[in-house]
Amino acid sequence: MRKALRGYIVSGNTLNPFIPQRVQNLVIRDYCESNSLDFLLSSTEFSFEGSDQTLKSLLKKDESKDGIVFYSIDQFIFSQKILSSIEEYLSVGKEVHFALEEKKLASKKDLKDLSGLIKIKALSNSPSQASSISDSLLRIKDFVTPLHKSSKRDYLERVTSFNKADCAIIAKEFGKDYWDGERQFGYGGYSYDGRWKEVAEKLIKNYALNNKSSVLDIGCGKGYLLFELKKILPDLTISGIDISDYAIKNAKEEVKEFLSVGDASKLPYKDKQFDLVISNTTFHNFTIDKLFMSLAELERVKKGSSWICVESYRNELEKMNLLYWQLTCDSFYSTEEWIWLFNKAGYSGDFEFIYFE
Ligand SMILES: C[S@@+](CC[C@H](N)C(=O)[O-])C[C@H]1O[C@@H](n2cnc3c(N)ncnc32)[C@H](O)[C@@H]1O
Numbered sequence: 001m002r003k004a005l006r007g008y009i010v011s012g013n014t015l016n017p018f019i020p021q022r023v024q025n026l027v028i029r030d031y032c033e034s035n036s037l038d039f040l041l042s043s044t045e046f047s048f049e050g051s052d053q054t055l056k057s058l059l060k061k062d063e064s065k066d067g068i069v070f071y072s073i074d075q076f077i078f079s080q081k082i083l084s085s086i087e088e089y090l091s092v093g094k095e096v097h098f099a100l101e102e103k104k105l106a107s108k109k110d111l112k113d114l115s116g117l118i119k120i121k122a123l124s125n126s127p128s129q130a131s132s133i134s135d136s137l138l139r140i141k142d143f144v145t146p147l148h149k150s151s152k153r154d155y156l157e158r159v160t161s162f163n164k165a166d167c168a169i170i171a172k173e174f175g176k177d178y179w180d181g182e183r184q185f186g187y188g189g190y191s192y193d194g195r196w197k198e199v200a201e202k203l204i205k206n207y208a209l210n211n212k213s214s215v216l217d218i219g220c221g222k223g224y225l226l227f228e229l230k231k232i233l234p235d236l237t238i239s240g241i242d243i244s245d246y247a248i249k250n251a252k253e254e255v256k257e258f259l260s261v262g263d264a265s266k267l268p269y270k271d272k273q274f275d276l277v278i279s280n281t282t283f284h285n286f287t288i289d290k291l292f293m294s295l296a297e298l299e300r301v302k303k304g305s306s307w308i309c310v311e312s313y314r315n316e317l318e319k320m321n322l323l324y325w326q327l328t329c330d331s332f333y334s335t336e337e338w339i340w341l342f343n344k345a346g347y348s349g350d351f352e353f354i355y356f357e
Helices: 021-034 048-060 080-091 108-123 133-139 145-149 155-160 164-171 176-180 197-206 224-232 245-249 253-258 288-301 316-325 335-344
Strands: 004-008 038-041 067-070 095-098 103-105 214-218 237-242 259-261 274-280 302-311 350-354
Touching (some): 021 038, 021 067, 048 080, 080 095, 080 108, 103 108, 145 197, 155 316, 164 176, 197 224, 214 288, 224 253, 245 259, 253 259, 335 350
Parallel strands (some): 004 038, 214 274, 302 350
Antiparallel strands (some): 095 103
């Protein structure tokens, strides 16, 4: 049976530029249509200051509806009290939706995810530093996540069958052992198998790349992702940089000429040289000083978009699994911490987080 939601438009918020009510209406309508939700619009205006109270009273109303749909998460100040009221509302089978972020809260678990993002605001020193929640949500991508999830990993074996510290020392050299040695040192043999094709397709679509675009991959490894991009767009200008001499020497032959050995914290490129800068599972390998320097360098050389994918965790189990599994990681942060840190460093692009579930 289709769920019926009451829609609310909230104006007067101070975090986002003012969005005209008719636009908010359209966003809510489109969201409901594409999610097969019936919706009755009840346009309610109130000021940002009173949002706690108003949200609370809205949750109490509308017994006959299955839930509420709001224009955006950013229109509310969430306090612990408000989160408890929402939890109570969800516990009787109701739903809360946010159209702009395409976020549905249907259970306590969904609310937990949201609370994590709300913490980003609390962590920020000033409102100007605080990236809005919807902004952060819109910047989180999932290009690599399906591929990452398709691998099986024996987390415990890493710590019980091997001397993990010794393995990590060898792995951090990013030499032959890391790439093509035994599994306890890294990849356990990393040959081309076409696995990055889908990621390349997603990048091209999402960032509207064409044959005139230029792309830099920081921590490009053996250049497989750049190879897939170039296969689809033969005239794409590509560059790859990696600290690993071994990876560059053993890179995919077709793209080798575009790759060089170098450090992410000191990029040998001009300001605003690239339309898109990407980096897959590399930035968590940096200590905090290097991380900030590398983010600044990335910002400097890009003129358009960017995407960085790093390892992270959302709970204690994922934190433990990451600690067990990782060999080269030097930055261990929860997702909220990563987002806070990205914003603090002035990073303006997209991000993705992979988890060890
Ligand atoms: C997990 S691998 C990812 C490789 C590649 N992006 C891929 O997905 O196939 C991490 C990469 O980070 C590179 N790396 C580590 N420290 C670096 C640094 N300071 N500058 C550039 N690359 C670095 C390593 O050599 C390695 O290629």
